[in-house]
Amino acid sequence: MPIPSTVPPTRFSADAIDPNRPVIEGHHGAEYYALMTEALHKILLEKQLLTLADTDRVIAALEAPNVTWGARIVAEAWRDEAYAQRLVEDGSKAAAELGFKIKEAKLVVVRNTPSLHNVIVCTLCSCYPRSLLGQPPWWYISKNYRARTVREPRKVLAEFGLELPAEVEVRVHDSNADMRYLVLPMPPPGAAERPVEELIPLVTRHMLVGTAVVAG
Amino acid sequence: MPRFQPGDAVRVVDLHKPGHVRIPFFVRHKTGVVERHCGAYPNPEELGHGRPGLPPVDLYRVNFRQAHLWPDYAGPAHDTLEIEVYDHWLVPA
Numbered sequence: 001m002p003i004p005s006t007v008p009p010t011r012f013s014a015d016a017i018d019p020n021r022p023v024i025e026g027h028h029g030a031e032y033y034a035l036m037t038e039a040l041h042k043i044l045l046e047k048q049l050l051t052l053a054d055t056d057r058v059i060a061a062l063e064a065p066n067v068t069w070g071a072r073i074v075a076e077a078w079r080d081e082a083y084a085q086r087l088v089e090d091g092s093k094a095a096a097e098l099g100f101k102i103k104e105a106k107l108v109v110v111r112n113t114p115s116l117h118n119v120i121v122c123t124l125c126s127c128y129p130r131s132l133l134g135q136p137p138w139w140y141i142s143k144n145y146r147a148r149t150v151r152e153p154r155k156v157l158a159e160f161g162l163e164l165p166a167e168v169e170v171r172v173h174d175s176n177a178d179m180r181y182l183v184l185p186m187p188p189p190g191a192a193e194r195p196v197e198e199l200i201p202l203v204t205r206h207m208l209v210g211t212a213v214v215a216g
Numbered sequence: 217m218p219r220f221q222p223g224d225a226v227r228v229v230d231l232h233k234p235g236h237v238r239i240p241f242f243v244r245h246k247t248g249v250v251e252r253h254c255g256a257y258p259n260p261e262e263l264g265h266g267r268p269g270l271p272p273v274d275l276y277r278v279n280f281r282q283a284h285l286w287p288d289y290a291g292p293a294h295d296t297l298e299i300e301v302y303d304h305w306l307v308p309a
Contacts, residue, residue, distance in 0.1 A: 106255065167292075
């Protein structure tokens, strides 16, 4: 696969102060690490310290978490206000009540209200609650999303099809350190009376990141 | 006992640490309000160099007004941004 042409190194402070600096995608330098990883994997297999089945098992464990796990938590919160409050109080503990163990960090759940809309971004890399939701989508990792969501969130949300009225506060959460974030979207009408199985498919990955809201 | 409590006004200092640290430039020298204490965690600026990063450092979520972070911010004045900041990057404001 061709590697995108290299870009000149930038002074980091220039990134912060020059709003006109274009966002540049690309993974310059990553080919070295990809090659090293492949070489190391091969050596470990040759020395019989690792089997292909071991690698498969790890990949399967990484791929098991998915959006429906997060959706299950949201559906529970929509049906049970006491649970929603416990979720906001201590996300990891409330997730564990339903059997979901957030392994990589503490889970912080931020709740949307008629006057507040939350959106998650990791400007520094691509921090995401992977042990709950699986791997992040491509756009979440893109430099475009990461650079612009903190700076012009309403414009980014509009590009996702979400136009928010000025009365609603937009709160951006930069997932830059030891917490991981999940948005608790506002429920559809009558959610409290509907069965969990009916609610789960209504929750999308975009809603859990805050780039969409429940339709209608 | 954490140095700051929710509601405290704090300013992010610039420690001029080299490399990929967790505190982005857009919050340096900016003033915000502590939203919560997140616990204490090994210092990532030490972990990144293979050192233990202990004792753990208090971590806070700090809320900033977008219009303060970006003087040309296009949205309403009540829009905010929250980000995690380690204790040693904060001073009382």
